[in-house]
Amino acid sequence: MKLFVSENDTGMVRIGVQYLGLMAFFYLMPAFTNGIQGFFRGMGNMSITLISTLIQISVRVVFVSLLVPVMGLKGVAYASLIGWACMLLAEVPYYFGLRIEMNYYRRVTDDKEHSIRYGKSTG
Secondary structure (H helix, E strand, O other): OOOOOOOOOHHHHHHHHHHHHHHHHHOHHHHHHHHHHHHHHHHOOHHHHHHHHHHHHHHHHHHHHHHHHHHOHHHHHHHHHHHHHHHHHHHHHHHHHHHHHHHHHHHHHHHHHHHHHHOOOOO
């Protein structure tokens, strides 16, 4: 913080330390959302990442406007957390739904390959 403000401005340093302390903890949430988005990008399904990112940005803007007048800069940190949580809530059902679908497809494909190799009908 001392790179941006003078040492005499202790109030600004205190606010910055509070904000960075919250954000350091809150950045655990993007670790999950980025991992899930990487999965969707790898599958070539960019629409889910686009929609969840738009949800996150919209929710964050709304909550910044609601929380900053009440909480100050800490409101920005909490709005970020809420936005990331909404993003995660939007992505998780698709992630698990797609994983279940992929496992079903893999099981059906393996059964067919097994029946072709060994001449057995799987029905």
